[in-house]
Every structure is written in structure tokens, then in C-alpha cells.
Amino acid sequence: MPFSKWLIFLVGVICVKHTLSFKFSYNPYCWVAECCNDETIPGDINKLRRTLRERVYGQHFVSDIVDALAAHWNLNSNYKPSKALTLSFHGWPGSGKNYVTKFIAESLYKYGTKSKYVHHFIGRVHFPLEKQADSYKENLYLWLKGNTTKCGKQLFIFDEVDKMPATVLNVIKPMIDYRDNVDGVDYTNAIFIFLSNTGAGLINQHYEEFWNYGKKREELQLSDFETLITRGAFNEEGGFHHSDTIKSNLIDHYIPFLPMEQKHVIECIKDEFRQRNVFDPKSAHIKEVLQFIEWGPDSSKLFSKTGCKRISSKVGVMVAKYYRPAQNNEL
């Protein structure tokens, strides 16, 4: 090709790139690394809505989470949130708090939980000792500040809040308050998610009563739970115990995760089979997995004590045993 044609081609490419420039980054560093832009932080709310609808069972309140996130990162306007978004998930182990949180990270961030903008702090791992609470607070403050200075759209996940020393979370109070800047840093685009078992007893009890009245799970309203949970969070030990965060109403949404009943556990089992490309598992095999589940409370035996936890490995064994592809048989 003669030189002039090359030139026209090159100009063409540059023009096309210019019109799409909101999608591409000119900073070559961002071609190889993760940068704070729409490409690595797509905030794909539709994907989240779809995934939660298809893969989460019996938790109709998760749609409120999607709405809250959509409102916070309103991508189509110049809307600026007035405070960081704070969500608090409560429920028995295995009811899906971590599971849903993972889907949130995967829909909002291209690299999901591996993104450098997604931080996962676990009570017993990161903040185990009561007497070191002061140094935890100091570190936590510096981490949140350091990261948010670089990029506003951070996701901070605090897991096992009930296992954290009671005062650690007080350090984030100014960051989640209605302020444009704290010490020169703007936290209003950040998202904080708190996970705990706190209040789970109250949630389960409330649902059991509701169920005894012959009402449907889906008829339960968020407002039925909010006061229950705030009271539970106050009275039980751990990260929110007498916490400034709760006292000053800085949690935007309390989301209860309801205990799983048998029909939901069966859906989880089928989903685990599907994840392993088994689309039509035998009902005997589903029953076999169900036998590993313990049911409670004693009064009704209505709920799985471990929710949908531990199912994955059981299904894995089942698939290896009964469904492995023919070519592996000789091994």
C-alpha cells in the first residue's frame, strides 16, 4: 500500500477511536493494568439483576440491593451521591450473604473479587484480637483513605462483623457520613457492605411466626425487619455493639437473608449440578445430598441449619461418582 493510503487509514483509525474514546483509555498503562475507569469498573447493574434472579433462591429482598446499587452509581446522569452507600446483610450462615456479595463484585468490577478496588476484610482473620483494636483502627483508616484517594469507586466488604472488636468500625463513621470530604478525601462514591450473623435468630423467629400464620415468604416486607435487625445488631456482641455507626443511622439498608427451606436447598443442589454440566440429576442423587443437611429449629425443622453451605462439595463427589464423562472411565 502506498504511503498516502496508510496515512488515510491511520487518520481513520484515530477518528474512530476518538468517537469511542469514552470506552478506551489513552493511558497505555491502562491497557495492561487495572485503571479507575468505566472499562474496569463497568457497574453492570443489569448483569447483577439477571445473575441474582437466576442463581439466588428464596431471597426476594436481594432486588432491594440491586435498586440501591443502581441508585448509587447512577451511570446515565451527573447525579452525585451525598454519602457512601452502606448495606448491612444479616442472616444464618449459608443463607447467601457472601454468595450475593460475590455476584455484586463480579457485576460492578471487571475483575470481580480480584479487583484491586474490591477489599474483603474478615473479622476473625484481619481483626482477631480485642486488645489490638487501636492498631486495627489506625491501619484500616490508612487503607481506606489510601485506596479511595486513588479511585473513588471502591467496594469495602466487612465479613464476620460480629467477630470484630466492638470499636473498630467506629473509625469509618466519618467516611460513611454525609460529607463531601474527610481529611481531603471524597468517599461518597464508595460502597460498604457489612456481613454478619447478628440478628439471624430474630429473623428466623419472625419468619417462623409468619409462616405459622399461613403467610407466604414473599409477602414479608423489608420494613418488618428493619427495627428487628437494628435492635439485634445493638444487643449482640461484635463490631456493631454500641456502635456509633448504628446509633447515628448511617447504614442505608439492612437486608435480612431468610433461612433456607427444603425447596430452596433443592434449587441450590440443582444449581451445583448445573455448574458441573449435569442438567438433569437423578432425584435419588438430590435426596442423597439432602441427607447431609441438618434441620432446625427444633420446633418446626423448617430450615437448613447450614443453608446452602457444604452442598457444593457433596455435589462434586456425587458428580465424580455417577456422572463423570465416559473418556475418564479408564482412569
Ligand SMILES: *[C@@H]1O[C@H](CO)[C@@H](O)[C@H](O)[C@H]1NC(C)=O
Ligand atoms: C488498599 O487496601 C489494601 C487492603 O485491601 C491495603 O493492603 C493497601 O495497603 C491499601 N492501599 C493503600 C494505598 O492504602
